[in-house]
Amino acid sequence: MVTLQELGIISGLMAFFLTWIILPLVKSNAPAQEQMRSMQLSVDKLAGAVEKLCQEVAENNEELAGNKEQLHTLFVNTGKLERRMDNLEARCINCPARHNN
Numbered sequence: 301m302v303t304l305q306e307l308g309i310i311s312g313l314m315a316f317f318l319t320w321i322i323l324p325l326v327k328s329n330a331p332a333q334e335q336m337r338s339m340q341l342s343v344d345k346l347a348g349a350v351e352k353l354c355q356e357v358a359e360n361n362e363e364l365a366g367n368k369e370q371l372h373t374l375f376v377n378t379g380k381l382e383r384r385m386d387n388l389e390a391r392c393i394n395c396p397a398r399h400n401n
Contacts, residue, residue: 389395
Protein backbone atom coordinates (compact mmCIF):
# COMPACT_ATOMS: atom_id res chain seq x y z
CA MET A 301 0.00 0.00 0.00
CA VAL A 302 1.18 3.51 -0.82
CA THR A 303 1.72 5.86 2.09
CA LEU A 304 0.56 9.43 2.09
CA GLN A 305 4.14 10.65 1.79
CA GLU A 306 4.79 8.42 -1.24
CA LEU A 307 1.52 9.58 -2.83
CA GLY A 308 2.62 13.19 -2.34
CA ILE A 309 6.01 12.49 -3.96
CA ILE A 310 4.39 10.68 -6.91
CA SER A 311 1.83 13.45 -7.45
CA GLY A 312 4.60 16.07 -7.22
CA LEU A 313 6.69 14.24 -9.80
CA MET A 314 3.67 13.87 -12.07
CA ALA A 315 2.87 17.57 -11.73
CA PHE A 316 6.49 18.44 -12.53
CA PHE A 317 6.51 16.08 -15.48
CA LEU A 318 3.24 17.49 -16.87
CA THR A 319 4.15 21.11 -16.25
CA TRP A 320 7.73 21.17 -17.49
CA ILE A 321 7.90 18.38 -20.07
CA ILE A 322 4.50 17.49 -21.58
CA LEU A 323 2.89 20.95 -21.79
CA PRO A 324 5.88 22.62 -23.49
CA LEU A 325 5.95 19.81 -26.06
CA VAL A 326 2.24 20.18 -26.78
CA LYS A 327 2.51 23.97 -26.98
CA SER A 328 5.54 23.80 -29.26
CA ASN A 329 3.63 21.56 -31.70
CA ALA A 330 0.70 23.99 -31.94
CA PRO A 331 2.64 26.70 -33.84
CA ALA A 332 4.12 24.05 -36.12
CA GLN A 333 0.65 22.75 -36.90
CA GLU A 334 -0.54 26.28 -37.62
CA GLN A 335 2.44 26.82 -39.91
CA MET A 336 1.66 23.56 -41.68
CA ARG A 337 -1.96 24.66 -42.22
CA SER A 338 -0.77 28.00 -43.54
CA MET A 339 1.69 26.31 -45.89
CA GLN A 340 -1.01 23.92 -47.08
CA LEU A 341 -3.30 26.86 -47.89
CA SER A 342 -0.49 28.51 -49.84
CA VAL A 343 0.23 25.32 -51.75
CA ASP A 344 -3.47 24.89 -52.53
CA LYS A 345 -3.65 28.46 -53.85
CA LEU A 346 -0.56 27.92 -55.99
CA ALA A 347 -1.96 24.66 -57.34
CA GLY A 348 -5.18 26.45 -58.29
CA ALA A 349 -3.26 29.23 -60.01
CA VAL A 350 -1.11 26.75 -61.95
CA GLU A 351 -4.19 24.81 -63.01
CA LYS A 352 -5.84 28.02 -64.23
CA LEU A 353 -2.71 28.97 -66.18
CA CYS A 354 -2.57 25.52 -67.79
CA GLN A 355 -6.19 25.88 -68.86
CA GLU A 356 -5.49 29.32 -70.35
CA VAL A 357 -2.47 27.97 -72.23
CA ALA A 358 -4.59 25.13 -73.65
CA GLU A 359 -7.25 27.63 -74.78
CA ASN A 360 -4.57 29.83 -76.37
CA ASN A 361 -3.13 26.81 -78.20
CA GLU A 362 -6.57 25.97 -79.61
CA GLU A 363 -7.07 29.57 -80.73
CA LEU A 364 -3.60 29.63 -82.30
CA ALA A 365 -4.32 26.43 -84.23
CA GLY A 366 -7.53 27.98 -85.58
CA ASN A 367 -5.70 31.16 -86.56
CA LYS A 368 -3.01 29.16 -88.37
CA GLU A 369 -5.68 27.34 -90.37
CA GLN A 370 -7.39 30.62 -91.30
CA LEU A 371 -4.05 32.13 -92.35
CA HIS A 372 -3.27 29.12 -94.53
CA THR A 373 -6.69 29.42 -96.18
CA LEU A 374 -6.12 33.12 -96.84
CA PHE A 375 -2.76 32.42 -98.51
CA VAL A 376 -4.32 29.72 -100.70
CA ASN A 377 -7.14 32.08 -101.71
CA THR A 378 -4.67 34.89 -102.42
CA GLY A 379 -2.66 32.56 -104.65
CA LYS A 380 -5.80 31.60 -106.57
CA LEU A 381 -6.73 35.25 -107.05
CA GLU A 382 -3.23 36.10 -108.27
CA ARG A 383 -3.37 33.30 -110.85
CA ARG A 384 -6.80 34.47 -112.04
CA MET A 385 -5.55 38.06 -112.30
CA ASP A 386 -2.50 36.93 -114.30
CA ASN A 387 -4.83 34.99 -116.61
CA LEU A 388 -7.05 38.05 -117.12
CA GLU A 389 -4.04 40.28 -117.75
CA ALA A 390 -2.72 37.81 -120.30
CA ARG A 391 -6.04 37.81 -122.18
CA CYS A 392 -6.58 41.58 -122.03
CA ILE A 393 -5.22 43.31 -125.12
CA ASN A 394 -5.33 46.86 -123.71
CA CYS A 395 -4.18 45.97 -120.16
CA PRO A 396 -1.26 48.17 -119.02
CA ALA A 397 0.02 45.35 -116.79
CA ARG A 398 0.48 43.15 -119.86
CA HIS A 399 2.98 45.51 -121.37
CA ASN A 400 5.00 45.89 -118.11
CA ASN A 401 6.17 42.23 -118.13
